[in-house]
Amino acid sequence: MPWPYLPDDFRERHRSVWVDIPNTLYDPRQGHHVYHTYLDQLEYAEALGFDGIGCNEHHQNGYGLMPSPNLIAAALARRTSRAALCVIGNSIAGYNPPIRVAEEFAMLDVISGGRLIAGFPVGTSMDTNFCYGQIPALTRDKYREAHDMIMKAWASTEPFAFDGKYNQLRWVNCWPKPIQQPHPPIYIPGGGSIETWDFCLDHDYNYSYLSFFGYRRGKSLLDGYWERVAKRGKDASPYRAAFAQIICVADTDAEAEALYAEHVLYFFNRCLHIFPPFADPPGYRTMATIKYGALAQLMRQQMLENLTWKQLVDERFIIAGSPATVRQQLEECIKGLRIGHLFCLLHNGDMPDWKTRHSSKLFAEKVMPHLRDLWPEWKHDERWWMHPMDERRRPEERRPGVEGAGAEWTR
Amino acid sequence: MTWGAVATRKGTRCRVLEGGSGAPVVFFHGAGGLLRDNPFLDALARHYHVYAPEWPAYGESTGDELLEDMLDFALHGWDLVDALGLSRPHVVGHSMGGMIAAEMACLAPRDLGKLVLASPAGLWMDEHPIPDIFALLPYQLAEVLFHDPERGQALLTGGADLSDLEALKEFYLASQRRLAMAGKILFPIPNRRLAKRLYRLTAETLIVWGAGDRLIVPAYAARWGAAIPGARVETLEGAGHMLPYEQPEAFTRVLAGFLG
Numbered sequence: 001m002p003w004p005y006l007p008d009d010f011r012e013r014h015r016s017v018w019v020d021i022p023n024t025l026y027d028p029r030q031g032h033h034v035y036h037t038y039l040d041q042l043e044y045a046e047a048l049g050f051d052g053i054g055c056n057e058h059h060q061n062g063y064g065l066m067p068s069p070n071l072i073a074a075a076l077a078r079r080t081s082r083a084a085l086c087v088i089g090n091s092i093a094g095y096n097p098p099i100r101v102a103e104e105f106a107m108l109d110v111i112s113g114g115r116l117i118a119g120f121p122v123g124t125s126m127d128t129n130f131c132y133g134q135i136p137a138l139t140r141d142k143y144r145e146a147h148d149m150i151m152k153a154w155a156s157t158e159p160f161a162f163d164g165k166y167n168q169l170r171w172v173n174c175w176p177k178p179i180q181q182p183h184p185p186i187y188i189p190g191g192g193s194i195e196t197w198d199f200c201l202d203h204d205y206n207y208s209y210l211s212f213f214g215y216r217r218g219k220s221l222l223d224g225y226w227e228r229v230a231k232r233g234k235d236a237s238p239y240r241a242a243f244a245q246i247i248c249v250a251d252t253d254a255e256a257e258a259l260y261a262e263h264v265l266y267f268f269n270r271c272l273h274i275f276p277p278f279a280d281p282p283g284y285r286t287m288a289t290i291k292y293g294a295l296a297q298l299m300r301q302q303m304l305e306n307l308t309w310k311q312l313v314d315e316r317f318i319i320a321g322s323p324a325t326v327r328q329q330l331e332e333c334i335k336g337l338r339i340g341h342l343f344c345l346l347h348n349g350d351m352p353d354w355k356t357r358h359s360s361k362l363f364a365e366k367v368m369p370h371l372r373d374l375w376p377e378w379k380h381d382e383r384w385w386m387h388p389m390d391e392r393r394r395p396e397e398r399r400p401g402v403e404g405a406g407a408e409w410t411r
Numbered sequence: 412m413t414w415g416a417v418a419t420r421k422g423t424r425c426r427v428l429e430g431g432s433g434a435p436v437v438f439f440h441g442a443g444g445l446l447r448d449n450p451f452l453d454a455l456a457r458h459y460h461v462y463a464p465e466w467p468a469y470g471e472s473t474g475d476e477l478l479e480d481m482l483d484f485a486l487h488g489w490d491l492v493d494a495l496g497l498s499r500p501h502v503v504g505h506s507m508g509g510m511i512a513a514e515m516a517c518l519a520p521r522d523l524g525k526l527v528l529a530s531p532a533g534l535w536m537d538e539h540p541i542p543d544i545f546a547l548l549p550y551q552l553a554e555v556l557f558h559d560p561e562r563g564q565a566l567l568t569g570g571a572d573l574s575d576l577e578a579l580k581e582f583y584l585a586s587q588r589r590l591a592m593a594g595k596i597l598f599p600i601p602n603r604r605l606a607k608r609l610y611r612l613t614a615e616t617l618i619v620w621g622a623g624d625r626l627i628v629p630a631y632a633a634r635w636g637a638a639i640p641g642a643r644v645e646t647l648e649g650a651g652h653m654l655p656y657e658q659p660e661a662f663t664r665v666l667a668g669f670l671g
Contacts, residue, residue, distance in 0.1 A: 281598070283598075
């Protein structure tokens with residue numbers, strides 16, 4: 001959810017889109033329209049037939065206008081009726097006390113009739129450490145403790161005391177509790193920390209690799225994940241994994257460039273302009289992960305200098321082109337990475353509303369149907385998908401206080 | 412000076428640079444660790460029996476997972492003193508080491524001789540915000556740490572050739588490991604409410620500061636002086652935050668004059 005009005009000379013004048021970006025660049029009156037445009041687009045995605053619509057949490061960030069994804073999801077819960085609400089997610093190490101997340105996610109699950117996908121990211125270092133002040137070396141420990149509290153709060157039918165290292169609560173008693181039992185599907189978004197794999201496998205959570213750098217670069221990491229899955233003796237259901245991919249669809253490859261290049265480049269050149277130290281404070285990544293990725297993090301910023309559309313397409317940072325091109329490359333992406341869930345990033349940078357809708361519609365009509373049955377042998381694997389309540393009504397059909405005024409509570 | 416090692420009762424294992432003879436002086440290093448060359452320790456060892464232990468996660472010292480917060484660090488400091496078999500040593504702390512030394516002296520004011528705090532961390536003044544050392548590019552570090560950044564850069568890397576990728580990787584890994592540990596008491600703001608405990612100090616105290624300190628500016632020297640009644644405050648010219656390394660002779664002279 002980027003701010004679409006970053007100036008042309010943003011890179012030259014500011015060192016980072018995140019953490020210390022001047023908030024004078026934000027105009028609340030324009031912001032009003034920006035929020036409604038994005039919310040409308042997410043509702044439109046449901047109308048187009050997408051299985052889910054997503055939001056996430058970022059702070060002090062020029063490309064992520066959702067410090068509270070739960071507020072966005074709450075708005076969507078009332079205006080949609082079918083799509084999963086993928087909140088990917090709440091950076092739980094930063095919530096004091098984390099029971100707040102258990103409560104708000106339960107609220108969302110109840111309001112939406114059991115459509116919540118609950119994401120628990122460790123959070124980027126920009127968000128969790130620099131904006132929310134958590135100590136890098138203790139962040140993962142605090143994250144695990146917050147996770148334990150939330151899951152126990154959802155599972156427990158009696159109040160309990162939680163004596164944690166970072167959180168002490170004498171009375172944990174989650175009211176309300178989620179519709180989906182024992183809990184909504186849990187997605188763990190990871191950037192590339194190898195500890196996250198075991199955490200997902202310990203609990204049978206979905207591992208979501210969220211990257212803006214495309215499936216070729218994601219391949220080695222997901223290969224590592226699947227190797228770990230096999231080593232742990234878990235089944236290889238592709239629904240254990242999700243991947244985020246920037247996608248642009250037009251009638252032809254050439255038209256895709258003409259329509260979308262400037263907006264995608266806005267995203268890569270302005271929105272990903274991050275002061276490198278914010279991305280890698282000492283202690284945020286474990287020594288094991290640093291050694292695994294060696295100096296990759298340090299080199300990333302260099303990689304992003306002066307990217308062109310041709311590079312982005314050729315090196316598959318993005319999947320862009322005609323429906324046929326996008327279909328073929330996405331098949332390669334889905335099969336190559338062995339993923340059951342695809343986060344389609346269809347709005348990019350400062351893309352205007354009509355282009356986002358155009359690309360999304362072409363995708364829904366001409367690409368999506370061809371991707372639905374790529375894993376026939378796992379067709380009935382529902383372990384990582386929502387389980388809404390059967391009798392859920394479309395919210396627009398039943399508005400208590402309007403036509404239903406005076407109705408009795410159902411028993 | 413020679414390297415040895417001690418194990419504490421808690422289970423950390425720390426390397427100790429030791430040498431000289433005379434009254435015992437324990438030196439606690441800052442967030443960057445001991446550098447390859449530590450001439451001020453050599454000079455101090457001409458007057459005293461000097462012990463310079465490394466914090467866990469620094470160099471080859473281990474047990475960093477056992478220390479999580481300020482109290483852990485301060486008690487670890489005393490555990491080291493015990494493990495070294497010392498009684499009432501003079502305690503000298505630089506930067507983060509000064510912050511820990513001051514905490515130690517507040518916890519057990521009668522267990523040390525004299526206290527020297529060299530540009531200690533641990534206080535915060537809104538009108539003089541301390542730069543965020545966890546958000547610096549590598550080349551910016553020497554600029555905030557040293558009066559003479561060019562010379563400082565060479566001191567920091569200890570002559571390693573960082574254009575060599577393997578050397579760079581090794582330097583980077585060690586540096587990440589050190590600062591991850593330091594972050595437990597310095598991130599996001601190097602203030603763990605030491606100020607409200609300083610009233611407990613009874614040891615004779617010297618505050619020594621580099622006149623050109625750009626990390627913790629000299630206004631903090633005055634604040635420390637005011638917070639510790641009777642403290643002596645000295646400022647060294649031609650030195651920044653890394654004053655023991657930039658002015659080893661003047662630093663040693665001032666310390667020797669104070670410790671006696």
